[in-house]
Amino acid sequence: MLSGKVAVVTGAASGIGAAVVERFLHEGARVLAVDLTGQSLDRADLLAVEGDVADAETWRRIADMARTEFGRLDVLHSNASTVVRAPAHELSEDAWDRQLSVNLKATFLAVSACIGMLRESRGAVVLTSSVHAVVGIPWHPAYAAAKGGLVSLGRQLAVEYGPEVRVNTVLPGPILTPVWDGIGEEDRQRSVAATAAGRFGRPEEVAAAVTFLACAESSYVTGATLLVDGGWTAMKDSA
Numbered sequence: 001m002l003s004g005k006v007a008v009v010t011g012a013a014s015g016i017g018a019a020v021v022e023r024f025l026h027e028g029a030r031v032l033a034v035d036l037t038g039q040s041l042d043r044a045d046l047l048a049v050e051g052d053v054a055d056a057e058t059w060r061r062i063a064d065m066a067r068t069e070f071g072r073l074d075v076l077h078s079n080a081s082t083v084v085r086a087p088a089h090e091l092s093e094d095a096w097d098r099q100l101s102v103n104l105k106a107t108f109l110a111v112s113a114c115i116g117m118l119r120e121s122r123g124a125v126v127l128t129s130s131v132h133a134v135v136g137i138p139w140h141p142a143y144a145a146a147k148g149g150l151v152s153l154g155r156q157l158a159v160e161y162g163p164e165v166r167v168n169t170v171l172p173g174p175i176l177t178p179v180w181d182g183i184g185e186e187d188r189q190r191s192v193a194a195t196a197a198g199r200f201g202r203p204e205e206v207a208a209a210v211t212f213l214a215c216a217e218s219s220y221v222t223g224a225t226l227l228v229d230g231g232w233t234a235m236k237d238s239a
Ligand SMILES: NC(=O)c1ccc[n+]([C@@H]2O[C@H](COP(=O)([O-])OP(=O)(O)OC[C@H]3O[C@@H](n4cnc5c(N)ncnc54)[C@H](O)[C@@H]3O)[C@@H](O)[C@H]2O)c1
Pocket: 010, 011, 012, 013, 014, 015, 016, 017, 034, 035, 036, 037, 051, 052, 053, 054, 079, 080, 081, 082, 102, 128, 129, 130, 131, 171, 172, 173, 174, 175, 176, 177, 178, 179
């Protein structure tokens, strides 16, 4: 599905990003895998980039590497994120700024640095938002604001850079990754019970949706959002 393509994946060392890297490699892509720590990405079959996606310098480096190592860029998957759980009045300004930077501004920086190559290759951008973009969940004010912003930004970028570049956004629901490690069993079971699927999603199930949006199978899909949430938001609607 991605044979001969070059892809950048952020948040690539863990969870959904790691599953996307595996799937992209399986589909024949060459991958630049970006994360805060390059260590767990140190493998022969990909190019690891250690860096903070909220830093413009990281994106200059990524764009340079794509150009010099591969001479092209076809897919950008902006997926890294960070979360601080607290009600708005207890969230520090620094924590607010950091979450907006990593979870929203990073996509602006990424597209600014990579759009030239993406246009040349008639490429695809896939953003990872969240069901937090469409449903309020206590203790996530900055995270939700950033994820909601990503949905608008994705739509905006699709309009700005079409027809050359397609831009789409996935909205995962409860996916079993390390972000759930610190969350108690009762809260986990409540989230699972709130899905029509009756279980957590697997990172590979989000990777399948990202791969669809990244490849030519979705050639007439742009400016769209795709829920990958086991029916979590549908259950909310029916309540
Ligand atoms: N797991 C879920 O239930 C769920 C639900 C909805 C949305 N999401 C979204 O899916 C995406 C992936 O989440 P996950 O569950 O796989 O998380 P994860 O914590 O397993 O992986 C996130 C990765 O991003 C990296 N990262 C964090 N800040 C970074 C930065 N500034 N620069 C570079 N890398 C950075 C981390 O080091 C980590 O490897 C995120 O955008 C998250 O908001 C996850």
